[in-house]
Structure formats: structure tokens, C-alpha cells
Amino acid sequence: AQSVTQLGSHVSVSEGALVLLRCNYSSSVPPYLFWYVQYPNQGLQLLLKYTTGATLVKGINGFEAEFKKSETSFHLTKPSAHMSDAAEYFCAVSFASGGYQKVTFGTGTKLQVIP
Amino acid sequence: EPEVTQTPSHQVTQMGQEVILRCVPISNHLYFYWYRQILGQKVEFLVSFYNNEISEKSEIFDDQFSVERPDGSNFTLKIRSTKLEDSAMYFCASSGGQVENEQYFGPGTRLTVT
Numbered sequence: 001a002q003s004v005t006q007l008g009s010h011v012s013v014s015e016g017a018l019v020l021l022r023c024n025y026s027s028s029v030p031p032y033l034f035w036y037v038q039y040p041n042q043g044l045q046l047l048l049k050y051t052t053g054a055t056l057v058k059g060i061n062g063f064e065a066e067f068k069k070s071e072t073s074f075h076l077t078k079p080s081a082h083m084s085d086a087a088e089y090f091c092a093v094s095f096a097s098g099g100y101q102k103v104t105f106g107t108g109t110k111l112q113v114i115p
Numbered sequence: 116e117p118e119v120t121q122t123p124s125h126q127v128t129q130m131g132q133e134v135i136l137r138c139v140p141i142s143n144h145l146y147f148y149w150y151r152q153i154l155g156q157k158v159e160f161l162v163s164f165y166n167n168e169i170s171e172k173s174e175i176f177d178d179q180f181s182v183e184r185p186d187g188s189n190f191t192l193k194i195r196s197t198k199l200e201d202s203a204m205y206f207c208a209s210s211g212g213q214v215e216n217e218q219y220f221g222p223g224t225r226l227t228v229t
């Protein structure tokens with residue numbers, strides 16, 4: 001079975017400050033890991049993903065995440081928060097099931113950016 | 116850039132009524148999914164669909180739910196007799212034929228059961 005834990009349902013940062021959203025996972029097989037962002041009243045947009053290879057993954061809007069197998073973590077970071085980053089962020093873990101990914105989402109972290 | 120589309124964006128229905136939520140996946144994708152997000156909760160997997168049949172479904176996906184791909188482009192989720200607890204945002208997603216392909220999500224349909 002696989003699961004995802006996101007620490008902190010709400011995170012507040014000042015504009016220009018570092019953004020750190022935490023995600024830990026458990027998976028019995030090598031996982032694929034994802035971060036999705038959801039703006040109010042919108043769908044889920046893929047920020048970045050880790051499948052294989054380089055453990056530091058860069059995504060859109062200046063976000064990046066590092067896969068640390070020893071810590072079973074995939075924390076999302078951005079050096080400098082922007083007001084437009086205010087949204088809900090979902091970490092997800094998946095593994096191959098036939099020809100597709102079986103995805104399990106975390107409970108989400110709402111990011112508030114304070115001017 | 117290709118995208119998944121869903122209609123309607125908001126559906127209001129009375130308890131006991133049937134609803135059909137529609138999705139148009141990305142045209143060359145092979146796998147299709149429905150997810151549900153109850154307000155304030157996490158996104159939950161409902162069902163995956165491949166080669167015109169259900170490949171996997173969750174415990175949530177009971178006999179009240181059905182999916183079909185009626186015409187090679189649309190992918191629908193039917194709820195036969197809606198309950199209050201079916202009120203949620205329903206997301207459709209699709210992915211390509213490679214196992215490492217991510218799922219592309221539509222904007223969602225907000226279903227309100229009164």
C-alpha cells in the first residue's frame with residue numbers, strides 16, 4: 001500500500017521568503033512522486049514530477065523538489081514566494097499498475113503569501 | 116497545448132436524481148480516470164478505464180456509479196441515484212500509453228446534491 005503525508009494543512013510565508021512544503025510518502029515499490037497545484041475553483045495542475053534519474057526536480061513557476069529515498073521525502077521548495085503562489089498544493093505518490101500510474105494524493109497544504 | 120475538458124462546470128441536482136458528468140480527454144491518451152474531492156478533503160481515486168473497460172475501481176465506486184466512453188472522444192461518469200454525500204468536485208484525468216506518463220486533470224465539475 002502507498003500513502004502520502006503532508007505536514008501542515010496551512011502554511012503562511014511572507015512575499016519573497018522561502019517556501020517549504022513537506023511531503024513524506026510510503027510505498028512498497030519504487031514510487032513516482034508528483035506535486036500538483038490547485039488554484040481556487042480550478043483543476044489540478046502538475047508542478048513537477050520525479051520518475052527516475054536526477055533526484056532534484058525542477059518544475060514550473062520556480063518550484064523544485066528533491067527526492068530523498070533515505071528520508072522517504074519529496075519536499076517542495078521555492079526560494080522566493082510570490083503573491084501568485086497562493087494556492088493549495090497536493091503531493092502525490094504513484095506506482096505502475098499495468099500501463100498506468102495508480103495515484104494516491106496527500107491531504108493538501110494551503111499556502112498563504114503575506115504581502 | 117492539449118487539455119482535458121469537463122462539462123458542466125457546476126451541476127445542481129436533487130437527491131435521487133441521475134446525473135451524467137462529461138469529460139473529453141486528451142485525444143491520443145489511452146487511460147482515463149475519475150477522481151472525487153469532497154469540499155475540504157483530499158482528492159480520492161474513483162475509477163480507471165482502459166480499452167473500453169474498467170481496469171480498477173475504489174471502494175467509493177459502488178453500484179451507483181458507472182463509466183463509459185460512448186463515442187471514442189467523451190468519457191462519462193454516471194451517478195444513478197444521487198445522495199447528499201455525493202456532493203463534491205469530480206475531476207476527470209487522462210494519461211498516455213507509457214507507464215511513466217503523468218495524468219492530466221480537467222478543471223472539474225462541482226456537483227451539488229440538494
